[in-house]
Amino acid sequence: MSIYLPIAELSVNVFILFGMGVAVGFLSxxxxxxxxxxxxxxLIFYNIPPAVAVATGANQIVASSVSGALAHFRCGTIDxxxxxxLLVGGIAGSGLGVMIxxxxxxxxxxxxxxxxxxxxxxxxxxxxxxxxxxxxxxxxKAGGGADxxxxxxxxxxxxLPFKMRFRKSKLYLSAIPVFAIGFLVGILVSVMxxxxxxxxxxxxxxxxHVPTSVVIGTSLYQIIFVTAFTTIxxxxxxxxxxxxxxxxxxxxxxxxxxxxxxxxxxxxxxxxRALLGLLVLSVALxxxxxxxxxxxxIFSLTAIxxxxx
Amino acid sequence: MMRxxxxxxxxxxxxxxxxxxRPAGSQTVPREEIQMGISLDTVEVNSDxxxxxxxxxxxxxxxxxxxxxxxxxxxxVAITGPMEEVTVRRKERLFGIWMNRQSRVYRNVPxxxxxxxxxxxAAIAPEPVLKENAIGVxxxxxxxxxxxxxxxTQPAPEFASSLRRxxxxxxLFTEDTSGxxxxxxxxxxxxxxxxxxxxxxxxxxxxxxxRNGEMLASREGSFKVEKAGFEKFMYTLAxxxxxxxxxxxxxxxxxxxxxxxxxxxxxxx
Numbered sequence: 001m002s003i004y005l006p007i008a009e010l011s012v013n014v015f016i017l018f019g020m021g022v023a024v025g026f027l028s029x030x031x032x033x034x035x036x037x038x039x040x041x042x043l044i045f046y047n048i049p050p051a052v053a054v055a056t057g058a059n060q061i062v063a064s065s066v067s068g069a070l071a072h073f074r075c076g077t078i079d080x081x082x083x084x085x086l087l088v089g090g091i092a093g094s095g096l097g098v099m100i101x102x103x104x105x106x107x108x109x110x111x112x113x114x115x116x117x118x119x120x121x122x123x124x125x126x127x128x129x130x131x132x133x134x135x136x137x138x139x140x141k142a143g144g145g146a147d148x149x150x151x152x153x154x155x156x157x158x159x160l161p162f163k164m165r166f167r168k169s170k171l172y173l174s175a176i177p178v179f180a181i182g183f184l185v186g187i188l189v190s191v192m193x194x195x196x197x198x199x200x201x202x203x204x205x206x207x208x209h210v211p212t213s214v215v216i217g218t219s220l221y222q223i224i225f226v227t228a229f230t231t232i233x234x235x236x237x238x239x240x241x242x243x244x245x246x247x248x249x250x251x252x253x254x255x256x257x258x259x260x261x262x263x264x265x266x267x268x269x270x271x272x273r274a275l276l277g278l279l280v281l282s283v284a285l286x287x288x289x290x291x292x293x294x295x296x297x298i299f300s301l302t303a304i305x306x307x308x309x
Numbered sequence: 310m311m312r313x314x315x316x317x318x319x320x321x322x323x324x325x326x327x328x329x330x331r332p333a334g335s336q337t338v339p340r341e342e343i344q345m346g347i348s349l350d351t352v353e354v355n356s357d358x359x360x361x362x363x364x365x366x367x368x369x370x371x372x373x374x375x376x377x378x379x380x381x382x383x384x385x386v387a388i389t390g391p392m393e394e395v396t397v398r399r400k401e402r403l404f405g406i407w408m409n410r411q412s413r414v415y416r417n418v419p420x421x422x423x424x425x426x427x428x429x430x431a432a433i434a435p436e437p438v439l440k441e442n443a444i445g446v447x448x449x450x451x452x453x454x455x456x457x458x459x460x461x462t463q464p465a466p467e468f469a470s471s472l473r474r475x476x477x478x479x480x481l482f483t484e485d486t487s488g489x490x491x492x493x494x495x496x497x498x499x500x501x502x503x504x505x506x507x508x509x510x511x512x513x514x515x516x517x518x519x520r521n522g523e524m525l526a527s528r529e530g531s532f533k534v535e536k537a538g539f540e541k542f543m544y545t546l547a548x549x550x551x552x553x554x555x556x557x558x559x560x561x562x563x564x565x566x567x568x569x570x571x572x573x574x575x576x577x578x
Contacts, residue, residue: 004356006536006543011359011505059558066566067573108398108409116406228559235555239547243558250562254569291406298400299471300409303393303420305510 007242021252029260034195055234057193063250072217079168083221086182090226093186122284129277342370343518353537365499383433383519386499390421391510413468414454420508425488425499
């Protein structure tokens with residue numbers, strides 16, 4: 001059954017899109033990630049214009065992070081104060097990101113930039129995950145503990161001013177790095193159409209030493225606000241959010257996530273990370289391949305309706 | 310059936326005129342005119358729109374009997390969509406990566422062009438005549454963007470030809486030299502295909518009458534392509550009230566997420 005997307009302005013197959021939603025939802029439920037970094041490239045592979053894919057991706061992430069964050073809220077694993085500082089930075093970053101997005105779009109370099117950012121971030125994160133999980137695995141085999149956390153250790157981050165107390169995370173640290181992390185991830189939300197959890201979570205754990213138990217909930221909490229803000233900003237400036245597309249993906253996504261979570265609970269942590277690392281790397285490779293291979297047509301058109309017609 | 314009987318009437322008519330042929334020029338002959346009507350005023354694009362067909366009917370008025378007999382009349386019907394400003398970009402390899410480098414901006418490019426004729430354009434009129442009337446995909450005028458008569462970029466014919474080629478590939482520029490059929494001696498019908506990606510807006514339709522390589526008359530009409538129903542609502546909302554559209558998108562997402570957590574959250578710890 002084909003359906004016409006009013007903003008993307010093309011006919012697509014509902015079942016394929018729904019299936020993509022379920023598949024990405026399944027993987028995100030299984031690995032406990034947002035899935036935006038998989039959804040946006042998939043939409044682009046399916047010929048959705050990258051500008052629409054990115055902006056709609058942000059909208060879809062609102063839905064998946066709400067259901068995740070609610071679960072964490074019930075368990076009390078969200079540091080609201082930390083999340084709020086992050087989201088203030090995130091909103092500022094998203095504002096800058098939408099400006100960058102508009103400039104790149106007008107210059108005809110948006111598609112290229114999206115692809116390069118994806119290759120860079122997915123390539124880096126995917127490799128790190130794979131290496132880390134393989135190491136953890138060999139450690140487990142060697143009989144050592146799998147836990148690499150070294151509590152109490154301080155780094156340069158803790159010497160910065162504007163200190164705040166984050167009770168839930170049992171941290172006393174400067175608001176500057178928290179704001180900066182939020183800001184950088186905010187830019188990525190609007191330019192790449194991701195939630196940014198894949199940057200946020202490691203940054204909070206390794207740079208700020210936020211306890212692992214509250215990291216995911218706090219990250220999800222701030223993602224809701226930043227992606228909601230991005231959705232509104234993209235709708236207002238670039239008109240690239242396709243609500244019909246977003247709704248199909250959302251419904252597929254939340255259903256897939258339930259099955260994914262059930263499967264994920266049966267797998268070991270290092271196995272999960274190795275699999276996710278492989279998946280992320282293969283998406284990066286596919287995008288890198290498209291950048292390097294000679295395009296089918298080196299010419300492309302962009303049209304603007306002349307007013308007064 | 311219908312067409313067959315019309316054709317046979319036409320043949321009978323032609324046979325009759327052959328028998329009573331008179332030398333021309335003995336009196337002032339009224340000029341030939343062309344009349345036409347379009348089958349639809351408005352084409353509605355809804356969620357399952359997969360293209361449409363538009364029919365243009367017309368007649369030749371005051372035809373010359375001899376020209377008719379010798380099948381000298383040619384009819385061309387062309388649809389021209391709303392005008393656009395088109396940027397053509399060319400990718401080049403830089404550090405191993407393909408990226409957009411050079412570009413040209415063309416002004417007043419039709420977003421859609423569909424032509425139907427009853428024979429090959431080359432057989433209808435010589436090149437200068439076709440060019441003057443901008444008939445045919447290759448003769449759509451493409452002028453580089455300029456301000457106050459000053460063009461800032463070097464002309465580059467490969468950009469213009471790529472524009473035509475890409476639009477042809479997307480079925481946005483088409484030519485069908487058997488799209489016009491004479492149903493009788495003066496009555497013709499043109500069938501033109503509107504693809505599923507037909508641009509929204511006002512499309513003008515022009516019918517041209519040719520004889521011996523000369524354009525005798527032309528007539529213009531128009532029809533509209535509109536988004537209908539839900540699609541129209543969403544598109545208008547998104548483009549006119551972007552903020553509210555965004556707010557609605559966020560609310561829809563919040564509700565979906567919340568519902569999912571209510572429905573599935575209970576079973577999971």
